[in-house]
Each structure stands twice: as C-alpha cells, then as structure tokens.
Amino acid sequence: MTITIAHLTRRFGETEVLRGIDLSVEKGELVALLGPSGSGKTTLLKIIAGLDWPDAGVLEVNGEDWLQKKAQDRRIGFVFQNYALFPHMTVRDNIAFGLTVRPRDTRPAPAAIAGKVTELLQFLQIPQLADRFPAELSGGQRQRVALGRAMAIAPELLLLDEPFGALDAQVRRDLRRWLREVLQQAGSTTIFVTHDQEEAFELADRVVVMGAGRIEQVGRPEEIHDHPATPFVARFLGMTVELPVTLHAGRAGAPGLDTASLPRVAMADGPAMLFLRPTDITPVPDPQGRFTVADVTSTGALLRLRLKDDLTSAEPEIEIARRLAPPLRAGARIHLRPEAGRLFPATAGIPPAVAPAIKALKESSL
C-alpha cells in the first residue's frame, strides 16, 4: 500500500487549512504527523480516509485515484481522537461492527465473526472486557477497543488521530510501547497524528512536521532532532533560545557567547540566528558577561535560569542539570557556551537595531 499525496489543498471558507501537501508513504511504514494544534493534521487524515475532500490535489494509493473512491470502499482503519466507540454497543459488538455491516455476499458467518472478535480481544489483551459498554471502560481500555474495531476489517492502512491525546502521562508511556509492538506485529502501513514530539520520535520510522497547513520537514527522528530544516521546526522542537550572531568563515560569533563547541557551517558570511535548546547551553560565571541572571527556579532535577540579555533586552530561559550547575544567584553576570544549536540566515530574524549594538559591544569588550 503506497500512498502518494501531491499539491493537496483544502480551505474552509477563508481559511486555508492545507496549503499544498506533498507526501508519499511506503508500504509497512509507520509515519507520524507532528505539528501544533490547528496545523491541519486531522484534516489531512480525514481526506486520506475519505471523510473530507480536498479542493485540489492528488491522492493515489497503489496507483489508484482515491478521490474517486468512497470512504466505505477504502478499507481504512481509523482510530478517532476521542475513540468514537458506539455507546450503545458492547465492546464485542463494537469490534464486530465493521464485519457485520458488510454486504451479505462478503459477510463472514456469525461464528466466524465471533471467532475473529475473540482473537482480536486476545491480541489486544482485553478479553475480560468483551461484554462491557464503552461507558464502563477507562481511557486506555477504550483506546484498545477503538484499535480493535479498526483492525477487525483487516485494513491495509491504519490512521490514528492523537491516539494518546485523551490519556494521562503514565498510561501514555505504557500504551506507546504496547502500540509499537502491536503495529509491528500487524504489519500494516500506519499514519498517526500527534502534537507531542517525544511520542512521534519514539514511535515513528519517519516524522512529518506540519505547521499552518504546510509540511515543514520530513525525516527520521534523529535527523529532525539534530537538523531542524526551518526556524518553525526548530522552535516547535524546543529550540526556544534565539540569539543573533554574525557568521564569519562558517563560524558563528557574538559578544558574550563562547561558540567554540559549535561546528563550522557552510553558510555565507553575515548576520544569522542561532537557535538553541535551553538544556544545550552552559552558563559560565563572568563579571564582564553579557547576561544577568534574573531569577533561578528549581524543577528538582533541573535549574531553570531566566536571563536578561543586556544587548537585546531579550529574556532567554536556559536549563541546566542541578548537580552540574555553578553556584549562581539572581544578579550574577555570566556568558553562555552553547553546546549544540542550529543556525539560520537572519533574513527576517534579527531586529535591525541589534546589529550596531553588537558591533559596539564587541569593540568595547576587546
């Protein structure tokens, strides 16, 4: 089952929810659609399922035009964000639904359906829930039932919309591992939607980052983590500290920054923006430093420092393991040593007023 999506657009009135999506998914792949809420993930999933229709674009599966095909005939397993289990049916009847609504000539015999349902209940480790109603299940149990109902029709493609969205943190982690195993055993092509990067990275073979109706980056989890393709992806993946720098011979530099740990980059000389994760920055006490510690809070394992940047009057927040932290109090002056980061050309990044100030400070501190 190979899916090809090209130039797909969808608008609701004035709002363009999908602005030209190009994506292909290979047979057996497990792909995550990752993006903030409102970026169009659900809309894309619904279009693939045949529950919504694009204004323009191509959707082909195994070379067949799926935009000509009714949802009923696509044989997709869809797990809804709130599971959408039929409230008046028992777990058993919910799972059997897709088999019992088949046209008479392709419908399995009642005994065969019952057998298949029992098999799925075993596979999903919920045989004890067979005769309960959805209202009598916990969130995690509902998710299993919803997955079972979707898998009963032996779909070649599974679509999961925020499969862990309605669950609490501990259940999420347990179910994530379990789901990965289940999907591997089932061997179906799977696309799942999430706004949680940890979830996407842990589960998926390939991650598709979406922002405001566009695909910002497609890649393997490590690739995206280490090399976000756009400032949007960098910010979304937690690179929340942005510092203006100047590039010279592939090296970034700025006053008050010790950039020795950053690798050389193949980018033109000139102003650039350095994106950093709060945990990838070491604060170094320095009476001449550019940053002042505004306040220090502890999260237990981490110390969170809110800094005041004398140069740009920005207030970046950095985090450091508490046992590695130098003794720092509010009011202390420091400079920063970024350990890893990502540079983007500062086309629109740096406010113009900052560049001369950098130059002035550089001259005075040298």
Add this chain to the structure above:
Amino acid sequence: MTTVAAAARIRPKRVLPGFGLTMGVTLSYVGIIVLLPLAALVLKGAEIGPERFFAIMTAPRTLAALKLTLSAAAMATAFNAVYGLLMAWVLVRYDFPGKRILDALMDIPFALPTAVAGLALSALFAGNGWYGALLEPMGIQVIFTIWGVAFAMAFTSIPFVVRTVQPVLEDLDPQYEDAAVTLGAHPFTIFRRVVFPAILPAFMVGVTLSFARSLGEFGAVVFIAGNLPMKTEIASLLAVIRLEEYDYNGAAAIALTLLMIALVLLVASNLLQARALRYKGRGA
C-alpha cells in the same frame, strides 16, 4: 464563641440559596394543581363501586367511544412517529432556505387554541374546502370519520415527537457516523445501527407523549368528528355529555379509565427508556 464559629465554618453550605423556599413552592403547586384533582377523581371513581364501574365501561356507547379514541390515537401516533422523525431529521441535518420558518411552524400546534385548529381543519376537509373538494370526488371522506379524528389528533401532537428528537439529534457527535463510514457501513445501515439507537429513548418519550395527548385531545377533534354516538364520538366528549346529563359517575368512570391508560403508558415508556439507556453504565 470559638467553637460556634468553627461549627459554622464546617457546616456544609449549599451553593445556591433558597432551596427550602423553591422546593416548598414547587411541592405545594404539584399538590394543589396536579395531585389533589387526580386524587379527587380516583376517590369519586372508587365511590362508584366495581360493578357499576364495569357496567358503565362496558355499555356499547362507552366501548365504541373508547375504541374510536384508542384507534384514532394509534393512527395519529403512528403517523407522527414517522413524520415527526423525518421532520426532526430534516431540521437538524440539512440547511435550506426557509429552515428557520419551518422550525418555527413546528410550534404552531402547541401555540394555536385547539378549537381554532379544529375549525380550520374542518373548513379544509369540508366538501367545499380546499382538501375536501379534492378528496370527496375520489370517494375519500375525512370529515365526520375516524380519519378526521386521527388527523386532528396528529396535528395537535406532532411537536411532541419533533421537539424531543431534535435536540438529541443535534447533540449527536458526527464522529460516530464517521467511524461507521470508515468501517464500511452505508447510510441506511448507519441510521439503523448507529443513529437510531442513539435517539431511540427520546423518540420513545415523544411517541408516548404524542399518544397520551391524542387520547385526551378534545378541542380540535370535536369540530371535525361530527360526534355521532357509536360512530365518531370520542371518549372525552362522552364524559362531557355524561356530565351535562348530571351523570357524574358515568363521567368519572370514563375520565378515570383515560387517566389509567395514560399512566400505564408513561410508566411503560419510562421502563423502556431505562432499558434502552442501560449502556450508560451499570451501577458505576
């Protein structure tokens, strides 16, 4: 002093004030307006004594009136069940010009004095009325027949079905239907297996109320029925006639019978509803 303050502090407070007053007023109202008259009716009925009661109720004219009332109410309710459901469906699921007007029209049978409705209907179905002029040449007689009675009953009770089903249908999450579609179900199957079970409890309430109201409908019916004893005389009219003849026992026996039928219906409907809603969680 301190203990009093502490006690006052830990005494659980109701969030909304005035529970005692509102509850008192409500219960007095129910007592004076609803329960006392019913009790009086039952007492009056009990005075008659079983034999006399049985004699009144099995008199041919009473039996004919009851039979007509029940059959016409059943016909009206069957019609309302189908048409009311359809109307609720159309009002919730489609957008079309004039939808709000149609929606408002559904309240007219409730708002209109039933006598006005009765007059209008009999004018329409009279031999020279708009409908009558069409139907009578085809040999279909509505006015002065059970059809007219049923039609008047259906007219006055249709909002019960529409207005009970409509809000439930509006609140029904479209995700259930989406889920059914992805599982391969076609529209009629989805309605039968997913949508209808969800609105069934409300639908049953609407249908029961519609039937109960039809049993008691008076104003709209007497104009169109012709009120021929043994033919088109409804039970509540017969009760009025008995009253005018100073036959209080006869009136009370008929009224009591209608009351019992209505009560049995409401209880049965509630039991069925509870059964239909058992999936909402057993005990938990």
